[in-house]
Amino acid sequence: MARKPHVLVIGAGLAGLSAALRLAETDNRVTLISKGIGGLPLSPGTLDVLGYIGKDPVAAPFAALEQLPDWHPYRRIGVESVARAVDWLVRRVPALYPEVTSVGQSQNSWLPTAVGAVRPSYIQPLTCRNAVLQDGMKLVVVGIAQFKDFPAALIADNLARSERVQVSARAIEISLDARGLADVKGTDYARALDSDLQLMKRFAQQINAAAQPGETVLVPAVVGLKPETFQNFAAQVNHPVAEVPTPPPCVAGRRLNDALVDLLTEARVDMRNNATVTGVTSADGVITAVTVARAGGSDSIKVDAVVDAAGGFASGNLTRDSYMALHEAIFELPLFTPPAAEKTGIHSIDTRQKTLVEQLLSSGIMVNEKMQALRPATEDSEFDALAFENLYVIGEALGGTNPASEISGEGLALGSMFKACEAINAGKGELK
Numbered sequence: 240m241a242r243k244p245h246v247l248v249i250g251a252g253l254a255g256l257s258a259a260l261r262l263a264e265t266d267n268r269v270t271l272i273s274k275g276i277g278g279l280p281l282s283p284g285t286l287d288v289l290g291y292i293g294k295d296p297v298a299a300p301f302a303a304l305e306q307l308p309d310w311h312p313y314r315r316i317g318v319e320s321v322a323r324a325v326d327w328l329v330r331r332v333p334a335l336y337p338e339v340t341s342v343g344q345s346q347n348s349w350l351p352t353a354v355g356a357v358r359p360s361y362i363q364p365l366t367c368r369n370a371v372l373q374d375g376m377k378l379v380v381v382g383i384a385q386f387k388d389f390p391a392a393l394i395a396d397n398l399a400r401s402e403r404v405q406v407s408a409r410a411i412e413i414s415l416d417a418r419g420l421a422d423v424k425g426t427d428y429a430r431a432l433d434s435d436l437q438l439m440k441r442f443a444q445q446i447n448a449a450a451q452p453g454e455t456v457l458v459p460a461v462v463g464l465k466p467e468t469f470q471n472f473a474a475q476v477n478h479p480v481a482e483v484p485t486p487p488p489c490v491a492g493r494r495l496n497d498a499l500v501d502l503l504t505e506a507r508v509d510m511r512n513n514a515t516v517t518g519v520t521s522a523d524g525v526i527t528a529v530t531v532a533r534a535g536g537s538d539s540i541k542v543d544a545v546v547d548a549a550g551g552f553a554s555g556n557l558t559r560d561s562y563m564a565l566h567e568a569i570f571e572l573p574l575f576t577p578p579a580a581e582k583t584g585i586h587s588i589d590t591r592q593k594t595l596v597e598q599l600l601s602s603g604i605m606v607n608e609k610m611q612a613l614r615p616a617t618e619d620s621e622f623d624a625l626a627f628e629n630l631y632v633i634g635e636a637l638g639g640t641n642p643a644s645e646i647s648g649e650g651l652a653l654g655s656m657f658k659a660c661e662a663i664n665a666g667k668g669e670l671k
Contacts, residue, residue, distance in 0.1 A: 290646025
């Protein structure tokens with residue numbers, strides 16, 4: 240009987256957690272290490288594929304992938320892999336994304352942000368679906384006096400001024416005491432609403448008393464860490480109701496993080512937090528072991544493959560030093576910087592600065608169609624050689640894209656994860 244391959248996954252964001260789960264499902268032995276909690280609790284919980292190309296909003300994201308330049312990682316991932324990966328995830332967490340159909344065919348919708356701007360979004364969690372904006376909607380934005388991270392008046396004012404959709408919006412403020420605190424955090428409210436039915440009832444009653452006929456109610460994304468809490472709350476509100484993401488950290492992203500961690504626990508994945516890669520052993524272009532520092536010591540982990548999902552500049556995996564040189568922190572991989580696409584500024588210096596920043600944030604690791612990390616074979620060549628035969632890079636570390644400005648983070652994370660896992664599983668027959 241062939242032994243199970245041992246795959247080390249680095250990083251606990253959406254890319255890392257989903258890669259570990261996918262690999263565990265396909266009969267691999269998986270160890271997941273991370274410095275700390277990944278970026279999902281900072282996210283709004285949506286699954287977005289492509290929101291913008293430059294300044295232009297994208298209506299049909301999957302159709303638009305073919306319009307991207309050749310160096311963009313989506314061109315190597317492919318439309319089919321992105322669609323299959325998104326479909327795979329929503330089927331694993333149906334409580335968060337129920338009744339999602341036609342992945343790869345449906346279009347983006349406009350969704351309110353934490354400050355009342357609107358942005359394109361592909362798949363919304365159940366708690367946000369009634370917040371999908373349509374012309375003619377009447378909105379009431381509910382602020383909570385004790386919750387300072389949700390500026391209801393600003394959100395309502397910006398929504399009413401939006402040039403993307405024509406809606407009317409007003410703001411109200413209610414008092415919702417939780418734990419006797421004057422300044423309550425989002426997770427405090429979420430935990431309280433999970434367990435305190437009377438608190439939920441008071442919340443719904445105050446909304447029902449203030450909302451007017453025909454209005455859709457928008458509340459901060461604090462209605463429970465458990466998916467069923469929002470459904471119980473919505474049943475008590477006499478109007479369509481939806482959550483609006485709060486500034487990070489956001490309960491909506493925390494729900495997805497918790498759901499994936501629960502699935503990894505059930506799959507018996509070895510998860511090690513507060514762990515950092517301090518050394519790599521290789522032979523003949525293949526990584527054979529990775530040294531991982533942890534509290535109290537370090538471990539040498541023998542591996543058959545490594546999935547690098549450690550993130551980009553935001554996580555500190557990619558950096559720029561005082562000499563303006565770019566670095567990758569773990570494997571010392573060379574970084575690819577795409578050609579500059581000129582941005583628009585208020586004058587020539589501003590234009591140049593914006594262009595350089597966008598170029599910097601689009602820098603990252605170049606990969607092939609299997610998501611294997613590449614390097615130049617010589618100083619004068621392109622990225623045409625494998626860095627290591629069994630090193631796969633996924634998620635925000637990929638070069639040629641700026642997921643924050645494109646609104647493409649989840650699609651890139653999931654699509655690159657799917658391609659890397661396929662390549663790892665295809666190589667199982669070569670193990671001894």
